[in-house]
Amino acid sequence: MIAERKDILLVTGMSGAGKSTVLKTLEDIGWEVVDNLPLELLDRLLDAPLPATAADAAQPLALGIGARTRDFDPARIVQRIRNLRERHGLEVGTLFLDCAGSELERRYSETRRRHPLAPDRPASDGIARERELLSPLRDFANRLIDTTSLAANELAQQVRATFAGEERGAPTLSVMSFGFARGVPRNADLVFDMRFLRNPHWDPMLRPGTGLDADVAAYVAADPAYEAAVGRIEELLLLLLPRYRAEGKSYVTVAFGCTGGRHRSVHVTDRVARRLRDAGFSPTVAHRDLGAAPQDSLEGSPVEPR
Numbered sequence: 001m002i003a004e005r006k007d008i009l010l011v012t013g014m015s016g017a018g019k020s021t022v023l024k025t026l027e028d029i030g031w032e033v034v035d036n037l038p039l040e041l042l043d044r045l046l047d048a049p050l051p052a053t054a055a056d057a058a059q060p061l062a063l064g065i066g067a068r069t070r071d072f073d074p075a076r077i078v079q080r081i082r083n084l085r086e087r088h089g090l091e092v093g094t095l096f097l098d099c100a101g102s103e104l105e106r107r108y109s110e111t112r113r114r115h116p117l118a119p120d121r122p123a124s125d126g127i128a129r130e131r132e133l134l135s136p137l138r139d140f141a142n143r144l145i146d147t148t149s150l151a152a153n154e155l156a157q158q159v160r161a162t163f164a165g166e167e168r169g170a171p172t173l174s175v176m177s178f179g180f181a182r183g184v185p186r187n188a189d190l191v192f193d194m195r196f197l198r199n200p201h202w203d204p205m206l207r208p209g210t211g212l213d214a215d216v217a218a219y220v221a222a223d224p225a226y227e228a229a230v231g232r233i234e235e236l237l238l239l240l241l242p243r244y245r246a247e248g249k250s251y252v253t254v255a256f257g258c259t260g261g262r263h264r265s266v267h268v269t270d271r272v273a274r275r276l277r278d279a280g281f282s283p284t285v286a287h288r289d290l291g292a293a294p295q296d297s298l299e300g301s302p303v304e305p306r
Helices: 019-029 039-047 076-089 103-110 123-131 134-138 152-165 214-221 226-246 264-280
Strands: 008-013 032-035 061-064 092-098 143-145 174-178 188-193 249-259 284-287
Touching: 008 019, 008 134, 019 032, 019 152, 039 061, 039 076, 076 092, 076 134, 092 134, 092 249, 103 123, 123 134, 134 284, 143 152, 152 226, 174 264, 188 226, 214 226, 214 264, 226 249, 226 264, 249 264, 264 284
Parallel strands: 008 061, 008 092, 032 061, 092 143, 174 249, 174 284, 188 249
Antiparallel strands: none
């Protein structure tokens, strides 16, 4: 029995039109991708259990098929897709990547690759032959992208905009606190320095606590600069994070630092993470130096409360 799939997409088209870019982009946004699968193995693939990396049972599947695929026969492929729809009730889409012949010739000349259908002849011969061969698939496809004037990154952005759902395609977002005394996190994309806020370390009653404690959080939040600064940081993140997604960034790490990494940065990290969740994001929160022992020599000189 063929396993149920939420989305199956056949990706095909002219050689050199961008199939590799499309498949790589789909994989980046969470699709399972199989390239150049012989048609006779399709049922076995659909019967096989999902890979261990699948996020859920509805992980969409993209199949790359083209002139290099073994037993490639466009007419048989069209019939096979119809069978999957009619007999098994599967939704199978077909994306055809087209491109002007002159642009394909330029790309083959630039990369010095041989056309798969014209290994010993000019690329133009192979392009003309392939266009005729693929005409049944082009006519059958329910999606078509002409890549003649698209750079690879523009094609990738178009694929993300079309095929990334609400959750798929979103970067893995991490928000963390740290202490500058123990070094800046190497994987941080955005680093915000919270050392301008008054430091609870110098209050003997607050020193043993952390930024997760209500009294410490209240002390930090009472700084006159706190609300304006943290509020603007939140607004900046809400502006930037959708842009990172649009650019296809897979991971985004936002780090908040203070001197020791136990009070100010911890509280701000906790607050910002809550604001991002309220806005529909799903950040993972980590407090790198929360368990470090407080030490006066790391904290510099105390500053009088303002």
